[in-house]
Amino acid sequence: MKKLSITSKLLSIALLTGLFACGDGSAEVSSNGKSSVAITDAAVDAENVNKVMLSVSEVRATANGETKTMASFDTPKEFNLMAYQNGETYFIGEGDLEAGTYSDIRFIISGATDSYIEMKDGTKESLEIPSGTTSGYKVNGTFDVAANTTTNIVADVDLRKALVFTGNNTFKLRPTARLVVAETTGVIKGSVEGQSNNSERLVVYAYNKGTFSASEEAEPAEGSTRYEGSVNSAVVAEDGSYTLAFMEEGDYEIIVASYSNTDNDEDLEFEGRVETDLIIDGSLLNTVSVSADATVTANIMLK
Numbered sequence: 013m014k015k016l017s018i019t020s021k022l023l024s025i026a027l028l029t030g031l032f033a034c035g036d037g038s039a040e041v042s043s044n045g046k047s048s049v050a051i052t053d054a055a056v057d058a059e060n061v062n063k064v065m066l067s068v069s070e071v072r073a074t075a076n077g078e079t080k081t082m083a084s085f086d087t088p089k090e091f092n093l094m095a096y097q098n099g100e101t102y103f104i105g106e107g108d109l110e111a112g113t114y115s116d117i118r119f120i121i122s123g124a125t126d127s128y129i130e131m132k133d134g135t136k137e138s139l140e141i142p143s144g145t146t147s148g149y150k151v152n153g154t155f156d157v158a159a160n161t162t163t164n165i166v167a168d169v170d171l172r173k174a175l176v177f178t179g180n181n182t183f184k185l186r187p188t189a190r191l192v193v194a195e196t197t198g199v200i201k202g203s204v205e206g207q208s209n210n211s212e213r214l215v216v217y218a219y220n221k222g223t224f225s226a227s228e229e230a231e232p233a234e235g236s237t238r239y240e241g242s243v244n245s246a247v248v249a250e251d252g253s254y255t256l257a258f259m260e261e262g263d264y265e266i267i268v269a270s271y272s273n274t275d276n277d278e279d280l281e282f283e284g285r286v287e288t289d290l291i292i293d294g295s296l297l298n299t300v301s302v303s304a305d306a307t308v309t310a311n312i313m314l315k
Contacts, residue, residue: 045157047073047082047165048106049117050194052258053093054170055215055247059279060132063092064139064171067126072118072148073109079118079147083107088122093169098246099199099257101166111159117167117191118148129183140184153191164194166258172215172245173237186235190243192258198302200256204248204268206314211270213280214248216312218256221263221299229269229285238282239267254312263299266290268312287315 049071053064070084083105091102104119121127121144129137141149151167169189178184204214217239224241232238239245243264246254268288271280290297291311300310 044108045111045159046162047109049104050101051167052096052101054172054245062132063130064094065128067122068119069122070120073114074116075112075114098255109157111157113156116152118150120148121145138182150187151189151191155193166192166194196304197258199307200300202309202311203252204312211272213271215269216246216254217242217267218244219265224265259302263301289313
């Protein structure tokens with residue numbers, strides 16, 4: 013009887029040890045991470061546009077050709093995209109995603125008429141977002157989600173390229189937006205000084221090194237824009253400052269173009285590229301090198 017009692021106790025300890033071990037293991041193992049999504053913009057060219065209103069009811073993410081819901085909202089997220097420039101963002105939401113590599117996100121638009129353009133005179137115009145209420149407004153860009161961590165991604169729509177006028181008082185939102193992981197990006201900022209040729213607006217464009225072609229300054233084809241290959245753009249403020257936010261690591265060329273209202277309509281017309289010098293830390297350079305989580309001050313002198 014004594015031997016049986018000892019054996020029973022040993023068996024009980026073994027079973028309890030196994031149960032606790034299984035419990036600890038299952039608590040630590042997870043195949044899911046989180047992703048948060050924010051959205052930002054660069055200024056639209058049209059002077060008479062006051063707001064670009066978007067209404068988002070769901071965010072989806074695509075991995076290996078399969079699109080999954082990341083976050084959905086009982087009350088759609090409604091916001092004026094033009095209000096978030098120069099590094100400012102609108103937080104859409106966050107949700108769980110299976111760990112892995114994703115190729116895009118999609119903003120599901122809540123209704124065909126819920127997103128629209130508001131003009132400066134208060135009138136509203138239609139905004140066409142192809143497949144917006146079904147497969148969603150697609151933003152391409154690769155990002156990784158790791159188990160038990162949060163990946164913060166930013167969709168840079170850049171309305172200067174994305175928003176085009178299609179006629180009949182209708183605008184269209186093109187799928188030209190880019191997607192970046194916030195923690196892997198830096199900022200280019202500085203001042204623009206010198207002769208401005210009396211331009212009403214100066215715009216700074218950033219290109220990946222070696223990708224700019226003067227052919228992009230020609231009259232664009234219908235449905236496209238000048239400087240189509242630029243990574244990012246920023247309007248020079250009245251005080252001469254500019255900010256190019258959420259720039260991925262790499263080397264960039266900087267292009268400056270001038271715009272003025274030459275025909276007295278409601279839009280600014282392209283005048284041409286301005287010759288410039290780029291000065292970083294007192295040195296005259298041809299490109300700007302960007303590192304993650306860093307700000308580069310690049311001052312631009314107009315010739």
